[in-house]
Amino acid sequence: MKWTIKNLVILIRNRLFRFFYIYILKPIYFCFDPEKTHDTMVQTGSFLGRYSVMRNLTSFLFSFSHPMLKQNILNIHFPNPIGLAAGFDKDALLTEIIPSVGFGFTEIGSITGESCDGNMKPRLWRLKNSQALMVYYGLKNEGCEKIALRLKGMNFKIPIGTNIAKTNSKITVETEAGIDDYVKAFRQFVNIGQYFTINISCPNAFGGEPFSNPEKLDRLLSVIDTIKTIKPIFLKLSPDLNEEQIKAILKVCEKHRVHGFICSNLTKNKNNLKIKDEIISFQGGISGKVVDDLSTNQIRLIYQKTKGKYIIIGCGGIFSALDAYKKIKAGASLVQIITGMIFEGPELINEINRGLVLLLKRDGFHNIKDAIGKE
Secondary structure, eight states: OHHHHHHHHHHHHHHHHHHHIIIIIHHHHTTSOHHHHHHHHHHHHHHHHTOHHHHHHHHHHHOOOOGGGOEEETTEEESSSEEEOTTSSTTSOOTTTHHHHTOSEEEEEEEOSSOBOOSOSOOEEEEGGGTEEEEOOOSOBOOHHHHHHHHTTOOOSSOEEEEEOOOSSGGGOSHHHHHHHHHHHHHHTTTSSSEEEEEOOOTTSTTOOGGGSHHHHHHHHHHHTTSOOOSOEEEEEOTTOOHHHHHHHHHHHTTSOOOEEEEOOOBOOTTOTTOOSOOSSOOSEEOGGGTHHHHHHHHHHHHHHHTTOSEEEEESOOOSHHHHHHHHHHTOSEEEESHHHHHHOTTHHHHHHHHHHHHHHHTTOSSGGGGTTOO
């Protein structure tokens, strides 16, 4: 009876917050420039995270937990499978408030060897009809040294992933310079956070995505292998890779210390049939529902090709528990969101977690790990 009453209270709470966000806050937010809105949200979250009373209040309003959602993956405990994807908390300003919103883990960055102002504005657009964002930030961040100094010695309540990328600069276009840049950022975070993500798929930087090339990826990973760390390493892949390209990357990864993949980053394919908005000037990459099937297909391909050898984090187009469950059953152990939260509101996190419990019970599973790859 206690669980039934608790579940009813959470359901009512979520419905109220969803109504408030969809019909009041979202129309206001969407009247303003999306980057200014994003910056305001980060500043607000950073402020709330400084005070225990605000963190506790946020947790009361948004959090949800259930033993069926807990997993130990690569010696890391995840309280639930829903994470905040890299690209939202670029400078790691939200690590104290994110657990209170209900996330089971978060990924900061992308963080680069040098500070970067990013590409010229405007560089973020809402594609409302497509339930997507067009992103052209260009790896804006304060740089690895400043961010690492801020986080040094902090105790995190949930797992923190550090997403490492190559500085968006002409100076890093040459292969060896690019590798040096990755390595500089990587070294700064050896003792910060629980896992690494090496981002080889940013569509918004000088030189494109050179380390999606197997030969260059092999050279990068060979250097990364020499750095002593017990932290697992993931690669973040482009959703636009074809099967042969993915197979080539998998072949390279077999020789190196790679534990998994994030599937996937933004798509650059402007001919995607899920783009329902008129785009006058196509720049950068697109997130959200436009990436949904691309991401799921990539998860399925890697899971089946490797027989579950690698941990997969699904990212792209998750707007509901069913969306998350689809990626988990395709082979993802964890999932990440950003765009869905922007369109549906912060209560989406606990709505997904609550919905996953119901879906697991419906299908006779005892834990989220039992559903991985069980399409």
